[in-house]
Amino acid sequence: MVVQFAHSPLLTFAVGLVLVVLFLVVWDLPAFVGLTLAAFSVGLVNSAFVADFSLADAATRTATAFGNGMAGIGIPILMAAIIGKAMLEAGSAQRIVRGFQSLLGEDRSEYALWGSSTVLAIPVFFDSVLFLLAPLARSMRARRGKNYALYLVAVGAGGSAAHVFIPPTPGPLAVASEIGVDLGMTMLVGVAVALPSATVSGLVFGRWINNRMEIPLRDAMGTSTEELMERANRSSENIPGTLEAALPIVLAVVLVSSKTVVDTLVALYPGLGSVQPVVAFIGDKNVALTIAAIAAALTYLRWSELTRSQWEDELTEALKSGGNIAAITAMGGAFGALLAASGIGSYIAGSLQGIGIGLLVTAWLIAAIVRVAQGSATAAMLTTAGIMAPLANQLAVHPAYLVMAIGSGGIICSWYNDSGFWLMKEVGGLTQVETLKTWTALTTVLSITGIASVLVFSTVLPLS
Numbered sequence: 001m002v003v004q005f006a007h008s009p010l011l012t013f014a015v016g017l018v019l020v021v022l023f024l025v026v027w028d029l030p031a032f033v034g035l036t037l038a039a040f041s042v043g044l045v046n047s048a049f050v051a052d053f054s055l056a057d058a059a060t061r062t063a064t065a066f067g068n069g070m071a072g073i074g075i076p077i078l079m080a081a082i083i084g085k086a087m088l089e090a091g092s093a094q095r096i097v098r099g100f101q102s103l104l105g106e107d108r109s110e111y112a113l114w115g116s117s118t119v120l121a122i123p124v125f126f127d128s129v130l131f132l133l134a135p136l137a138r139s140m141r142a143r144r145g146k147n148y149a150l151y152l153v154a155v156g157a158g159g160s161a162a163h164v165f166i167p168p169t170p171g172p173l174a175v176a177s178e179i180g181v182d183l184g185m186t187m188l189v190g191v192a193v194a195l196p197s198a199t200v201s202g203l204v205f206g207r208w209i210n211n212r213m214e215i216p217l218r219d220a221m222g223t224s225t226e227e228l229m230e231r232a233n234r235s236s237e238n239i240p241g242t243l244e245a246a247l248p249i250v251l252a253v254v255l256v257s258s259k260t261v262v263d264t265l266v267a268l269y270p271g272l273g274s275v276q277p278v279v280a281f282i283g284d285k286n287v288a289l290t291i292a293a294i295a296a297a298l299t300y301l302r303w304s305e306l307t308r309s310q311w312e313d314e315l316t317e318a319l320k321s322g323g324n325i326a327a328i329t330a331m332g333g334a335f336g337a338l339l340a341a342s343g344i345g346s347y348i349a350g351s352l353q354g355i356g357i358g359l360l361v362t363a364w365l366i367a368a369i370v371r372v373a374q375g376s377a378t379a380a381m382l383t384t385a386g387i388m389a390p391l392a393n394q395l396a397v398h399p400a401y402l403v404m405a406i407g408s409g410g411i412i413c414s415w416y417n418d419s420g421f422w423l424m425k426e427v428g429g430l431t432q433v434e435t436l437k438t439w440t441a442l443t444t445v446l447s448i449t450g451i452a453s454v455l456v457f458s459t460v461l462p463l464s
Contacts, residue, residue, distance in 0.1 A: 081322025336375025
């Protein structure tokens with residue numbers, strides 16, 4: 001029988017922080033192995049100090065959290081790996097890149113990635129958007145030979161801003177519901193806050209960091225650098241047309257967003273209720289990305305000179321790459337879940353409640369510290385929403401600004417305990433240091449710009 005002692009959850013957080021740095025940075029263990037060891041170790045600390053957390057839970061809760069993570073991202077990541085591989089190899093990514101560059105000019109390719117990421121992340125989960133757009137960022141880097149850091153930051157900032165500010169993405173939607181804020185007003189305020197925040201973090205910071213570091217192309221997503229460069233220089237006659245090239249992305253976006261659209265229409269026209277079950281099936285991200293993957297794979301077969309057997313082997317290689325990414329991403333989430341089990345979120349939130357500062361800044365601080373401590377942006381936002389909801393009637397401004405303040409805090413400083421950190425690292429072909437300098441930094445800039453925007457807008461236009 002394990003004896004539990006009273007302790008500060010900060011001890012668990014400190015142990016987790018030290019171990020993950022030791023395993024991943026000092027010993028340079030494979031990411032999945034290092035994160036697994038860190039998660040088990042945090043579980044052991046919890047078993048000694050946390051009530052209702054046994055020694056056996058250190059193992060079973062890690063496995064359960066990993067399984068829950070895989071349930072949410074496993075199929076989408078595997079199918080997105082096929083989409084990325086197929087679009088790169090068939091030349092579909094190059095066709096889209098060339099279309100963007102013809103429309104906007106080669107010197108403004110980042111605007112296309114930034115805008116696409118922001119818009120797509122509203123109806124589609126951010127991890128799916130990153131998988132859809134990462135091949136385009138890689139193709140743009142292959143074609144232009146520079147600006148890879150800028151392209152990745154542009155994709156990450158646009159999608160992250162929509163992820164925490166604009167309903168119906170899950171985080172702001174749940175926070176708005178918890179606080180009791182009108183959804184339409186939340187969307188309007190969310191767009192107003194997201195635009196400057198994404199602009200500063202994606203374009204301004206993106207250019208700044210791009211001028212200070214050069215990220216080379218590396219093998220990623222089952223495609224070697226040599227293959228990518230060859231595709232970048234292929235003639236236009238030997239790659240798919242624009243419609244066929246864009247079909248996987250269009251299918252993914254339309255199918256996933258169809259559920260939201262139909263649910264909205266059914267509320268207005270109940271007679272459409274009979275189509276809801278069908279749309280709920282094809283609009284599920286697992287099914288939608290599977291359909292999109294089939295379309296991408298068939299285009300790849302059509303535009304390659306591979307035999308059917310060779311084509312199958314190439315898709316299998318993509319699945320191997322996707323499986324590794326899914327495992328690392330899910331275990332990063334499990335590490336965060338074990339930290340959260342220590343009660344670090346409630347501990348930090350309770351400690352900050354008594355600080356005599358404005359409610360908007362208090363909400364941002366609580367969400368930010370909980371986010372850094374346990375990793376998940378959505379969990380940090382929901383934790384903070386539960387604490388701040390009873391205080392919302394004390395605001396002198398519209399409560400939609402409180403939703404935005406919480407979202408700003410929830411996105412800050414994505415690092416080792418956030419699955420998004422590992423997702424960006426793996427799909428971008430980055431080192432840990434490069435990921436910290438780009439992804440971790442951009443989420444921090446996005447957070448600070450977000451709360452600054454909230455404070456400015458709420459002062460100039462309180463809407464109360």
